[in-house]
Amino acid sequence: MLSREEISEIDHATSAVPYRQAACIEALKVVQAHRRWVSDESLREVASHLKMSVDEVDAVATFYNLIFRKPVGRHIILVCDSISCWVMGYEQIRERLRAHLGIDYGETTTDGRYTMLPNPCLGTCDCAPALMIDNDLYRKVTPSMLEGILEKYS
Amino acid sequence: MEKPLTQHIRADGKPLTLAEYERVGGYSALRKVLSGMTPGDVLTVVKESNLRGRGGAGFPTGLKWSFVPQDGSKPRYLICNADEMEPGTFKDRLLLECTPHQLIEGMIIAAFAIGADISYVFLRWAYRDAARIINTAIHEAKQAGYLGANILRSGYNLEMHLHTGAGRYICGEETALLNSLEGKRAIPRAKPPFPQVSGLFGRPTIVNNVETLCCIPPIIALGAEWFRKLSLTSDAGTKIYGVSGKVKKPGAWELPMGVTLRELIEEHAGGMLDGHKFRGALPGGASTDFLVDLDVKMDYTSVAAAGSRLGTGTVVVLDDHTCPVGFVRNLEQFFAQESCGFCTPCREGIPWIRNILTAMENGDGQPGDIELLEQHALYLGPGHTFCAFAPGAMEPLQSALKYFRDDFERHINEHACPWRHAVNDHNSHNFSHFQPNQYAADTH
Numbered sequence: 001m002l003s004r005e006e007i008s009e010i011d012h013a014t015s016a017v018p019y020r021q022a023a024c025i026e027a028l029k030v031v032q033a034h035r036r037w038v039s040d041e042s043l044r045e046v047a048s049h050l051k052m053s054v055d056e057v058d059a060v061a062t063f064y065n066l067i068f069r070k071p072v073g074r075h076i077i078l079v080c081d082s083i084s085c086w087v088m089g090y091e092q093i094r095e096r097l098r099a100h101l102g103i104d105y106g107e108t109t110t111d112g113r114y115t116m117l118p119n120p121c122l123g124t125c126d127c128a129p130a131l132m133i134d135n136d137l138y139r140k141v142t143p144s145m146l147e148g149i150l151e152k153y154s
Numbered sequence: 155m156e157k158p159l160t161q162h163i164r165a166d167g168k169p170l171t172l173a174e175y176e177r178v179g180g181y182s183a184l185r186k187v188l189s190g191m192t193p194g195d196v197l198t199v200v201k202e203s204n205l206r207g208r209g210g211a212g213f214p215t216g217l218k219w220s221f222v223p224q225d226g227s228k229p230r231y232l233i234c235n236a237d238e239m240e241p242g243t244f245k246d247r248l249l250l251e252c253t254p255h256q257l258i259e260g261m262i263i264a265a266f267a268i269g270a271d272i273s274y275v276f277l278r279w280a281y282r283d284a285a286r287i288i289n290t291a292i293h294e295a296k297q298a299g300y301l302g303a304n305i306l307r308s309g310y311n312l313e314m315h316l317h318t319g320a321g322r323y324i325c326g327e328e329t330a331l332l333n334s335l336e337g338k339r340a341i342p343r344a345k346p347p348f349p350q351v352s353g354l355f356g357r358p359t360i361v362n363n364v365e366t367l368c369c370i371p372p373i374i375a376l377g378a379e380w381f382r383k384l385s386l387t388s389d390a391g392t393k394i395y396g397v398s399g400k401v402k403k404p405g406a407w408e409l410p411m412g413v414t415l416r417e418l419i420e421e422h423a424g425g426m427l428d429g430h431k432f433r434g435a436l437p438g439g440a441s442t443d444f445l446v447d448l449d450v451k452m453d454y455t456s457v458a459a460a461g462s463r464l465g466t467g468t469v470v471v472l473d474d475h476t477c478p479v480g481f482v483r484n485l486e487q488f489f490a491q492e493s494c495g496f497c498t499p500c501r502e503g504i505p506w507i508r509n510i511l512t513a514m515e516n517g518d519g520q521p522g523d524i525e526l527l528e529q530h531a532l533y534l535g536p537g538h539t540f541c542a543f544a545p546g547a548m549e550p551l552q553s554a555l556k557y558f559r560d561d562f563e564r565h566i567n568e569h570a571c572p573w574r575h576a577v578n579d580h581n582s583h584n585f586s587h588f589q590p591n592q593y594a595a596d597t598h
Binding site for chain 2: 023024025029059063064065067081083084086087088119120121122123125126127132135136137
């Protein structure tokens with residue numbers, strides 16, 4: 001069931017648009033902010049609340065790469081894999097994360113702590129390579145910095 | 155040298171508050187507009203300024219605004235495209251994070267000129283600091299009476315909202331952006347009708363880039379002629395240029411429109427890293443053709459004459475220690491991933507290109523691959539796809555095949571990448587020892 005908070009936040013979003021369906025992405029983001037991901041059950045409830053078909057909502061949910069339709073860890077690591085970071089050697093960052101965490105893109109550590117995902121250009125190309133963990137951006141990342149950065153996220 | 159976009163940016167990189175912005179003349183252009191100018195007057199000044207869109211396409215801003223029907227009907231929308239996600243581009247982030255009020259002032263003036271009553275900032279999710287900063291600035295502007303009902307007692311009303319995205323590069327395409335704001339999949343729309351006539355929720359809508367909108371307050375305050383004269387060439391104004399890659403001092407700088415690529419790289423970016431040579435550069439993000447001549451002037455007209463596009467004006471440098479095939483493969487991997495999937499040539503063609511390039515990098519390239527890539531560049535070019543995404547993706551490919559053809563041939567002839575030992579990049583392991591062109595070759 002959607003919680004009272006979720007419903008209230010979704011209704012706040014629908015009040016700002018001409019028709020309820022236009023708040024679809026916002027509604028999915030609300031659910032994800034509360035539950036970290038959007039389960040089939042949540043998807044059905046969002047659809048019913050917005051008076052949309054489940055397929056319509058899932059079409060939207062699966063289009064956007066930052067809406068998660070599978071369970072994710074407590075912290076999301078977004079590794080920039082675009083051109084400037086590639087030129088500046090982001091592959092070493094990915095390798096070190098893979099070795100240290102034992103996961104690759106799209107996977108979650110067994111303790112449920114981290115999920116690692118690739119992300120298009122993070123828009124800080126003069127400070128490449130870059131990555132984000134949750135809401136925090138890290139620039140000029142070197143492999144030796146990674147363990148220290150990861151420790152901040154329990 | 156005048157820097158109307160960045161002159162007030164604080165040295166510590168913190169955003170200029172409303173009070174700080176007002177102290178340096180902020181919102182005086184809006185006061186000028188609302189105390190006697192008509193929307194037509196604003197439009198005339200912007201047209202005469204020769205301002206061209208800074209998001210990548212370079213369409214004349216005043217002309218774009220002039221397509222909005224002047225029938226006074228409501229609602230109509232002004233949208234700031236802050237979905238900066240073009241690989242290699244980091245200029246709008248600077249403005250969003252450092253001078254939020256200049257953007258908001260520009261948006262209010264633009265909205266007034268087209269008669270909009272509702273405005274949105276469409277911001278990519280990953281710009282978390284910018285989201286917080288823009289939210290605060292919108293709140294400050296509301297409190298000060300620059301937004302909301304009866305702005306500065308002029309009778310003009312404008313709402314402004316921040317919308318943060320949920321990912322996907324295609325949201326930066328203006329009609330895809332509109333679909334996303336409507337809560338749908340971000341698939342581009344057919345044009346016509348153009349958004350100026352039928353845009354967000356079917357209403358007249360203007361979508362302008364962050365940097366474009368930030369140019370508006372100084373143009374109104376100091377005039378069209380002043381703006382035109384900022385430039386070294388026929389394309390007006392200043393431009394926020396950036397350089398990334400293996401240079402000594404990567405960064406972004408506001409400079410007169412029309413500085414040369416050489417000046418950008420050798421002076422502002424401090425030259426190539428020691429032991430590295432310049433081979434070429436994408437002048438304005440992932441979807442622009444390589445330039446190899448350092449003396450090209452970085453304005454819309456000159457870059458076009460050199461066979462590329464100014465794009466976002468943020469340069470990505472290719473050096474001699476970096477494999478051109480790998481460079482293009484990384485770009486095509488991006489485009490393959492970010493294709494919205496709506497039209498077949500783009501959805502199917504770009505992954506095919508990525509697979510061929512990956513095979514080539516892994517030493518599995520074969521005779522005929524280069525010709526096949528050239529054929530793809532043609533069939534995914536302008537006129538063959540639903541939007542400009544795939545033609546953009548073909549620009550670095552076709553120009554790499556032109557300028558670095560020997561390097562592509564070496565990969566095939568030597569059955570290996572001369573620059574590296576193993577390909578570790580995202581997804582490439584899926585294609586190792588897979589030659590997508592094999593079937594075609596066998597049937598010859």
